[in-house]
Amino acid sequence: MKLYPLFADLSQRAVLVLGGGAVAERKVAALLAAQALVTVNAPALSPRLRRWADQGLIAYRPQAFQPDWLDAVWLLVAATSDQAMNREVAAAAMRRRIFANVVDDAALSSFHVPAVVDRSPLTIAISSGGAAPMLARLLRERLETALDESLGALATLAAKLRKRIRLRFPEMAGRRGFYEHLFAGPVATLLRQGRPNAAWAAAEQALASMPIAGSGSVVLVGAGPGDPGLLTLRALRALNEADVVLHDRLVSAGVLELARRDAQRIEVGKQAGHHHTTQDGIHALLLAHARAGKRVVRLKGGDSFVFGRGGEELECLRRHGIAYEVVPGITAAVACAAYAGVPLTHREHAQSVRFVTAHCRSSLDTLDWAALAQERQTLAVYMGVAELGTLQARLIAHGRAATTPFALIENGTRAEQRVVTGTLAKLADGALEHAVCSPALLILGEVAALASSLAWFGEPPLTATVESASAPLACRPSNDAVKAPRTLLAAIHQA
């Protein structure tokens, strides 16, 4: 059940509650706190409800429920243990388009009452859509302990200053800077310490002295390989504060979802066949948004400094005097190794690891093949799917054993992760056999053999069975073709 969350203003609005027991009592208490005009309908009342009725806080109707009462109310809460009765009133409410909550019956309810963390005027409401109320309650308990009581006072203080803040900081960027200072700086601390007067003085002082214009900046953030759980806390914070997110195509949807809801998201993917932005275009976008006072997050797959052109972008920002920060991300080699159960180094198998890119033929020509072919080291090859044939042939030609194990990890850390394992002699054809697509990372070296015993994430590794030890196909699909859908690759394979 997908629910639409809303906070209702029930002040001075009539609400009918059915039932006179302990559950009804709790519901009535919450409704009274929201200043609703509550009528309770039940054959008898609990002592507390009775007292409230006597005090005139609620109205009481002992007679049998009559559907036309609903014409006068905004909401209905049914808190009786009588199933037939609950069904009848829910149906009556439905006919009149009145929202009804039947306690502990998600199916009969047209609105749900969330678990609430109350830091008035700040309210946090949690719902599991009826699926797992215990989970919602558990979350509420966690939030209760995590959120200081003084948050309410902080929200009140902000509300009282709001007009003046708006006047003093007409631009959004400057205003946001002030609010951040208010919520995360000394004012919040003083309120937590129970010193409201000092907090007010600090807020007044900040209002008088903080610079009016916010200045733009860029945070270069490594988004990791896909699983949002692999983001750093700093990355999450930068995403929360971003006005603009310039992201690569490789950044997963799960990570993008964590950006501030109203942040502008701009894809600057560089994928052939799709709309793409040149590196100069990306530089221009970074500069334009930062100069407009925006907080820009430049979000890249993995780590920005590992085959990510992060260096070029920083050089550009530095040349133009734009402030920047860098938040590292988990690079594909490290992440894929972890999620495939392949330790990149191992005392018995490999003392070093190299990160290599096999982007295209010309980049392959510049590699030191003799060094790459050495034993007891691990190669982590990025962007190599299209060049596996060349890689295989050259490594073998330079002396790497054809029996060297490999693990090829496609969509590492994502739900669709696949791992293909085999030996170097079967690398290129193994990839075709299983139609491996980009993004995929190759781990080659003695350690790759451990994937078969240490794998823990996703499906067990697939095995490469096709061998063309002597002459791997000279002509592989181009880089672009490899990025095409799997069906195309399968077709190439069959051809």
Ligand code: SAH
């Ligand atoms: N800066 C990135 C690398 C960008 S180059 C990083 O640090 O990870 C792009 C290459 O990274 C892809 O061609 C692929 O080889 C690798 N890659 C990125 N994400 C991957 C993933 N989830 N699974 C497998 N390989 C991945």
